[in-house]
Amino acid sequence: MSSDATPDPYAEPIAFGSRMQLLRERRGMSRVVLAGLLGRSPAWVKQVEKGGIGAPGLDTVLQVAEVLRVRNLAELTGRPEPRVDLFVGPGHPRLAAVRAAVDHLPLVTEREAPPVPHLRARLAKAWSARHRAANHRDVIGALLPDLIRDSELAVRQARRPEEWRAAQAVVAEVYSLAQFFVAYQPDSSLLWRVAERGMMAARQSGDPHAIGVAAWLMAQAHRDSGPGHYDAADAVALETARFLEPLLPDGTDDVRAVAGALAFEAGYTAARRGEAGTAWRYWDSARAVAERLPEAYYHPVTSFSRGAMGAHAVTVAVELHSGPEAVRQVARADADAIPSRPRRARHRIEEARGYQLDGRPDLALATLAQAHEAAPETITYNGYARRIVLEQSESKVTARRRQAAELAARIGLLAA
Template sequence: MSPDATPDPYVDPIRFGQRMQILREHRGMSRVVLAGLVGKSPSWVKRVENGQLQAPGIDTVMLIAEALRVRDLADLTGRPDMSVELFIGPGHPRLAAVRAAVDSYPLATSREAPSAAHLRARLEHAWARRHDAPNHREVIGELLPGLIEDAQLAVRQAQQPAEWRAAQAVLAEVYSLSQFFVAYQPDNSLLWRVAERGMVAAQQSDDPHAVGVAAWLMAQAHRDSGPGHYEAADAVTVEALRYLSPLLPDASDPVLAIAGALTFEAGYTAARRGDKGVAWGHWDRAREMAGRLPVGYFHPVTSFSRAIMGAHAVTVAVELHAGPESVRQAGRADSTTIPSRPRRARHRIEEARGFRLDGQPDVAIATLDKAYEAAPETIRYNGYAKSIILEEVESKVADRRRRAAELATKIGLLAA
């Protein structure tokens, strides 16, 4: 090895084991609990920590990092060029097929592309299936490869400008659906490819609704990347609203809804930044925009509607770390009016975060059980939910610990 090469921490099992032990003890976690979280025996954990076993493979290292709630993988491995996000979920079995479809281009095929109208009907069907299914990632993961390939082909084969723009609008929304599937999975570069391609296709379509949806998802990608990206998230949101604002007096319901969703998105980012007044101000404006929508209207991509504003209020309070206000807003929100199963599950997770902030861990676990009932795949990929469950698996209260362990087993955090 060159003297300038980066040392490989995996060749030093004692160093890895010592780091693992320090992090485990810092969490106040027993070897028994860590072993259960990573599917190993307590004696295996002891032997790794004592240097009797070599450092495990990368898959097991990642499980250990998540169980110990490590934000920087270097803290565990000693390798400074590696990082881990706590809120990343497992890789879905259909992720490889979706990635292959995104990364391929139908340049040499002689197959005729479906019409934009045909693709639009398939896309609407896919959104409906996503909202109805408890295993929504499985459902859309099955549909996406064909949709991506056909939408790309439709853009390439379009003959007239209007036909080309219509195909671009469909392709942009196909990428939007893809982003819902890819989010919180272990392929961050794929998430950004999907978000950026969706934004480009939307701009080329010159369709206000497509542009708004792509901007909404791009802002989320920035916001979920951490504080260093909050300004970029705001910039995307502000620019999209500037573009849509002149259209709003006579806007269709979908365009008004995406503008409302973007307005709330600005409040969401402000809340995560800790700016209380700005966050609630954006929520108020978004609520006014929701009030202009028909009573039963529900935007198929963002879930923006009159019904969702109660859930959005819970999110703002939770992101501001206001426990009592989170619980108060949860009491006012009516989750039964949210028709989308994954969005209803997401709301339950936000409620659970609020109860946790308010010092009500038993209610938080019960609320996460309701999230699981609504959409198991939502809670399985949600880092906030997993963090709460992992904390309560170590509770000193026996009944709480038992219920948390049961839920952890159901979502795959503990071996059955």
């Protein structure tokens, strides 16, 4: 190791402040930026890092973990037990089978690939099952291995260019489904393989809808990788939106919906940056697209629709760390307008974040319980939900602490 390499925070026992500084520097983040994201002064950050202030309370530790995208609290606290992984959920029992299907690309086979229309019908059923299921990862995890192998085989056995492009579009959508399964599980390299294969297949298909969906998911993968990837998230979302723009007047509702979803993704990333004006401007653009869609329309992959715009507004507000605005948007949003159970659970989590920001922890916990009822696997794999539950499990209010502990047990938050 070179003398100027960043030290390993596990190498020897060191104070919280020193760990925070090491992890901040690994992110390439200045004290000024970290202070701004924490709502603190740069002097406070410096004092903590230099040991002038002791380790802060749990709520601040969790906020630091969120900003620095620390996946395991032990990286900040130096305490390996109990192990709490905030941003990555537990490995799903079906993860190994899905990974094996992604990694296994045989060059020789005597098996005949299913026809593309047959694969499309299976995909449609898979998306429908995902939206209906409470444990959606279990459902699609059972379907994905065969879908991945069969769609890849269809590409290899295509005899004409148009058959090959159609098969590539199916592969792209299969990997889009796979990304929903893999996200927030403990295999980031698999997530990127899935996202990149989906994007490559979509581009080779030449299908605007497939390209838009793959780009939408790729933008999310970049954004969730942290501030250093926000520019890449914007580049993917905005360049693809420009590609789709001339196609919209005569395009299908699906293509329009993907364009709207990409506009919102740009707003989401802007909100993560703290750029309120830009975030709401992109939200307005997405809403304008949604209003041109049929009232009952709901995109099967992105969940983009008229009814989802209220949920998107809540997300923008919580990403901007505006509790009062988030609660105002919660009151205007209609969760029942979201037919997908996992997407509705995700919206409930965003509502809970709004209540937490607004100093209403009891409402936050009650809303997380609603999220768990809608789709238990969504809350299990969501870092923000886990953070709220963990924070409230140490509340001084007995009833609140008990409620948080019960919810923590249901989602396996404190499992070693």
